[in-house]
Amino acid sequence: MAGKNLVGPEADALDLGAVFRALADEHRRSVVTQLAADRSDNERGCNSFDLPISKQTQTHHFRVLREAGLIDEIDYGNRKGIRLRRADIEKRFPGLLALLGAEPPGGAAPH
Amino acid sequence: MAGKNLVGPEADALDLGAVFRALADEHRRSVVTQLAADRSDNERGCNSFDLPISKQTQTHHFRVLREAGLIDEIDYGNRKGIRLRRADIEKRFPGLLALLGAEPPGGAAPH
DNA sequence: CTTCAGGTACGATTCAAGTCGTACCTGAAG
DNA sequence: CTTCAGGTACGACTTGAATCGTACCTGAAG
Numbered sequence: 129m130a131g132k133n134l135v136g137p138e139a140d141a142l143d144l145g146a147v148f149r150a151l152a153d154e155h156r157r158s159v160v161t162q163l164a165a166d167r168s169d170n171e172r173g174c175n176s177f178d179l180p181i182s183k184q185t186q187t188h189h190f191r192v193l194r195e196a197g198l199i200d201e202i203d204y205g206n207r208k209g210i211r212l213r214r215a216d217i218e219k220r221f222p223g224l225l226a227l228l229g230a231e232p233p234g235g236a237a238p239h
Numbered sequence: 240m241a242g243k244n245l246v247g248p249e250a251d252a253l254d255l256g257a258v259f260r261a262l263a264d265e266h267r268r269s270v271v272t273q274l275a276a277d278r279s280d281n282e283r284g285c286n287s288f289d290l291p292i293s294k295q296t297q298t299h300h301f302r303v304l305r306e307a308g309l310i311d312e313i314d315y316g317n318r319k320g321i322r323l324r325r326a327d328i329e330k331r332f333p334g335l336l337a338l339l340g341a342e343p344p345g346g347a348a349p350h
Numbered sequence: 351c352t353t354c355a356g357g358t359a360c361g362a363t364t365c366a367a368g369t370c371g372t373a374c375c376t377g378a379a380g
Numbered sequence: 381c382t383t384c385a386g387g388t389a390c391g392a393c394t395t396g397a398a399t400c401g402t403a404c405c406t407g408a409a410g
Contacts, residue, residue, distance in 0.1 A: 144342045145265055152259040153368080154332030185369055187388060201379095201388085206377045206386050221341055227255065230332055264398080286356085296399055298358060303397095317356050317407045 133195060134201040139216035142197040147221065150196035155179055156189050157228065160198055163212035164225040171209040173201065245305060245312040250327035253308040258332065261307035266290055267300050268339065271309055274323035275336040282313065282320040 137143070151157050159177050164171075179186055190210065193199045198217065202209035217224055248254070262268050270288050290297055301321065304310045309328065313320035324339075328335055 136370075144338065145268065148263040149367095152256060152263050154256055155368090156254065157259070161257070173386095181368085182370055183387065184371085184389090203387090204285045204377085206375085208387065212340060221338050224338060227332050227335060230255065260397095284356095284381075285383090292398085293400055294357065295359090295401085314357090315407085317405085319357065 133223050134203055136194045136200065136203055136213070137197045139197070139213075139219055142220045144221070147224070150198060151228075153189065153192075155181060155199070156193055159189070159193065159210075160225075161228040163199070163210070164214070164228050167216055174208050174210050177213065178186065191234040216223045243285045245314055247311065247324070248308045248329055249310070250324075253327065253331045255332070258309065258335070261303050261309060262339075264300065264303075266292060269302055270300070270304065270321075271323070271336075272339040272342075274310070274321070275325070275339050280323055280325055282322045285319050285321050308314040 151160065155172055158179070162177060163172070166172075174186065174190060179189075181189075190199065190201055190208075194201050198213060200211045202211065214225065262271065269290070273288060274283070275282075285297065287303060290300075292300075301310070301312060301319075304314050309324060311322045311324060313322065327334065
């Protein structure tokens with residue numbers, strides 16, 4: 129069966145503040161960067177991101193990303209799919225996703 | 240006399256996380272948006288932004304923007320100048336400043 | 351010198367966010 | 381049915397960020 133698509137904001141309602149807030153966290157930015165790097169935009173399982181945090185925290189981060197309008201979460205009951213809302217993001221904030229690749233791997237300077 | 244330029248990070252050391260964190264705050268985003276809207280990039284006094292917050296909090300926000308590498312602060316002792324680091328930002332994160340104008344005045348949807 | 355406005359330093363407060371522990375739900379496989 | 385892994389709900393803890401109050405510094409104008 130298809131799975132229910134948990135709802136986020138409409139494309140026109142994307143808020144730049146919420147988007148920046150979502151992308152300010154390193155773990156969430158890592159997720160979006162990985163999603164943006166795959167131009168085929170395949171749905172991915174949420175275990176495919178190798179996040180060094182607990183399940184509950186991952187649930188939290190994916191929810192923030194969805195509520196910011198950056199991803200769709202597809203609920204299969206005991207499993208969840210993640211898909212980047214590339215078209216909506218590019219329509220509202222063209223060039224934003226390209227910025228995520230501009231960061232050197234491992235961050236800029238050691239803090 | 241010239242005034243001392245309070246130091247921020249080098250252009251190559253701009254950190255995307257710090258930039259997103261800086262722009263996540265509505266007051267700081269307002270400052271950068273106003274600066275980005277003026278293509279002449281004139282130095283501005285820090286009272287010219289009409290921020291509805293106290294002096295101390297303004298000092299805090301300008302410091303965050305400077306440490307993120309988004310602005311220069313020029314110290315005249317009892318007065319301070321603000322200048323957008325447009326060239327550095329565009330070099331490192333091309334298109335970022337253009338995104339700030341993409342938000343409808345007053346925010347997207349009433350929360 | 352004194353006065354005064356612009357700005358900073360430091361501390362306190364308040365609130366949001368990231369994290370995890372415990373318990374529970376969901377669907378698939380035995 | 382039971383078992384089990386993936387995921388969520390709720391609460392608690394902790395840290396960081398935004399804000400302001402008080403006090404102090406800086407330079408210009410009397």
